[in-house]
Amino acid sequence: MQLTGAEIIVECLKEQGVDTVFGYPGGTILNVYDALYKHQREIFHVLTSHEQGAAHAADGYARATGKVGVCLATSGPGATNLVTGIATAYMDSIPMVAITANVTLPMLGKDSFQEVDIAGVTMPITKHGYIVKDVSILADTLRKAFRIAASGRPGPVLVDVTKDVTAALYEYTPKEPEKPEWVKKYNEEEVEQALKLLTRAKKPYIFVGGGAVLSGASGQVREFAAKMDAPVCDTLMGKGAFDGHNPLYTGMIGMHGTKTSNLGVSECDLLIALGARFSDRVVGNVKKFASNAKILHIDIDAAEINKNVRADASLVGDLKDILNTINSRLPQLSHEEWTSHIKEYMEKYPLKYDDSVLSCPYVIEELDRITGGDAIITTDVGQHQMWAAQYYHYTKPRTFISSGGLGTMGYGLGACIGAKMGKPDKICVNIAGDGCFRMNMNELATASRYNIPVIQVVINNHVLGMVRQWQTLFYDHRYSQTVLADKVDFCKVAEGLGCMAIRVTQKEEVAPAIEKAIAAGGPVLIECVIPEDDKVFPMVSPGAAISEVFDGDDLAGENAAQ
Template sequence: MLLTGAEIVVECLKEQGVDTVFGYPGGAILNVYDALYKHSDEIRHVLTSHEQGASHAADGYARTTGKVGVCLATSGPGATNIVTGIATAYMDSVPVVAITCNVNVNLLGKDSFQEIDIAGITMPVTKHNFIVKDVNKLADTIRRAFAIAQAGRPGPVLVDIPKDVTGAEAEYEYKVPAPIKRKSDQISEETMQEVIGLIEHSVRPFILVGGGVIRADAADELREFVSKVQAPVADTLMGKGAFDGREDAYTGMVGMHGTKTSNYGITESDLLIAIGTRFSDRVLGNVKAFARHADLVHIDVDAAEVNKNVMCKYSIEGDAKVVLQRLNEKLTQQDHEPWMRHIREMKSRYPMTYNHEVLTGPGVVESIYKATDGDAIICTEVGQNQMWAAQFYKYKEPRQFISSGGLGTMGYGLGAALGAKLGCPDRIVINVAGDGCFRMNMNELATASRYQIPVIEVVVNNHVLGMVRQWQTLFYGERYSATVLSDSVDYVKVAEAMGVDGRRVTTQKEFDEAIQWAINLKKPVLIDCMIDPDDKVWPMVAPGASIADAFSEEDLDN
């Protein structure tokens, strides 16, 4: 049938099963919005307060549902406003398709009004991007964009369409999307046997899991693998929920703010099996000292990550689900009980603790865990709030913890929470924010209010940029340069002005009551939690130090 380019865009979204898109209209993308208007009963459009909020909402939707998130923006500043969201998705391997529209083809390259080379700008932070100058190529390009976003290691893809292409006509024919195949053609059976041999001869094996396990939907295979190897399990920030945080074998997060048990355990191990993790600097600490007694096995879908940050003995390139399935088929039950007993003793010796006498970030997170029975989707901003949310909530399953890991994007969480709630309407969704981060995206409360999206915004308010101040305290002689937020901004009034109910709490008892109130209300809510500006995230590894040198507040006092 003969359709305009804008109508083809909408039909292709429907082909891909897209039911929700996030965006902000403008002149160049008007044709697409006009087409969306005619299909509003099939595709829900969520108008965010800012284009960056739309890109983060698409990201949060993708992370929680496993589907491709979609965001829309117009040319010029509309397109550039989503760049941070695209980069966030790229660093954390999130499948997002961003559709932007540009000036007419004959105006490209002439510094026309609101013209920008968005494909050039986003090239370093997308898996692929396209400029579609021929309406006859539009449908296949959008189909390719969705396929690329999901295949192998997922990531964002941008499609930029000049306005006259959205208005031109072309023949459109419906196509069923081809299934996305799991990458398995590079899996070496010989290497698999070598890895089995290492496992069988190891005395102190350790398993480290990252976000790749979640992206591959490999949690069940991981659980079987852990049981067969009989090894302790640590996770990266992006790996939260890949392995049940309540399990006896779980030791917590690894790295700069990882548990002492995870950091010490990996250092003592003789075999480290890393699955779906890229070994970022926050995980490794001092590279030369990382797992220095261990043979390292790296399982990853992306060959570019192997031997990039740390050298490994063996690598298996392939989808984590497929690799673990094949390993589980070959592996016999192992017995490492003396090692597991040692790990349990370490967990008892180095528990995660905090001051229960006053309201603290850890206390807030632990209260949320109890109030939600560990079933909520927890989104975060970046900094202390993020680390506390990672440390003190026990994540039972994948896609429960939604956070910007690689890019560390302040202002990410509230937009992501909106996307998460719309993608998973039956789940409680809570965004744990610091006051510094909340300032960057508080305008998205208006989006929550407009659509009555019942997200719970918990602001851990210490009136400082907490993580930066922590570094200034420990490493910069307490010179608090530009990190004190000593103003009179009232976040409860801000929330109320945007149509969102708000409460301020100063004690743990008040927060316990407030979080239950917020859950029962089933409306967008803000809780402003007043905590001490000098509260810190413990344990910590100093920059450049070995993870074996993790220290806590008690260590500083000794």
């Protein structure tokens, strides 16, 4: 049947099982929005307050559901406003298709109104990018985009379509969507080498990254840990792939990892990395990282092997498939002396905070208790992000959603809206600092427009907390541009944008506020006012070995000794 290019785009979205898209209209993409209007019962469009919010919402939708997220924008500034969201998805390997429209083909390259080479702009931050100038290739290009986004190591794909292509007629033939692909690159010899390392280790440690979530390997990771009888740590992106209540779990590793995880990995004789990329925030000083250990690295992306940390053995392929193979051949092992040693560390170095006053860790622990650890938690970036990773017990994958690689302030609220659209039966909470919240708080208008019952928790310490913490520790208390002591009233802002607002200043107000927000049935902001000098501990100084992890007690001891 003959359809316009815009109608072909909508039909291809339906082919791929897309039921929700996020975007903002404009001149060049009007034909697509007209086609969406005709299919609004099949594809629900969420009009965000800003294109960046649309990209973050598509990202959050993808992380919560495991499906490909979709965002739309017009040409020029509409397209460039997606860039931060695309880069966020790229750094964390999130499957997303960003569809933009551009000026007509005769106007390309002439500095036309709202013209920009968005494919060129996004080339370094996408798995692939297309410029569609011919309606005859439009459908197949979109199909390729979805397959590429979801195949192998996932990531964002851009499809830029000229406006005349969205208006042109062409024969459309429906097709069944192709399944995502991944290539098995490991062999029997590599499996045998891995099994030898695993069975010979006396002090193994398992290190779980975001690949365990993306591959759907949570069950296999848990079986593997039980067979290995080995302690387990995770990265920010790996949260929920391993049960946070499991006795083998020792918490996060890295700059704000637990002392147990950082010291344990520094002492182990075999580090088993499952879908992790050894980022600088995890590794610290590369030369001193896990210096006593052999390293077994399992990842879907061959480019990650030996990129940051040298591996003694590796397996490249889908983590779920590889662990199924290993688990079927791995005998039940016992490392009682080693696990007992790690448990002693856990008892000696628990996470702790000042519980005499209202604090972010207390708010998060109450949130964990009231939701039974079963909410989807999104965050922005900074101190609150680390506290959310430390003090909420994630028991399932896809329940912690945060910008890890890019560290995007302003990410969380859009992501929370996307997560709630994808998982409407889940309680969805975004935790943000006051600095982050200012960046995209306009998305509260999106939540109120559609009455999306997300809970926005603002941890308000009137400073840029993480940057101030660095200024305190490493810049001799020179607080350059990190104090936010102005007259912004977040509760009034939220109410002005159509949301309920609750201000919390005392510990005893936290639980009633959370319970009221959950029961509200619409978007709610909870502002929690905490002291400006609260710090995230433990911490590793930049460039130091993770074994040099310190906390507030260590700092107090140093100061007393001086």
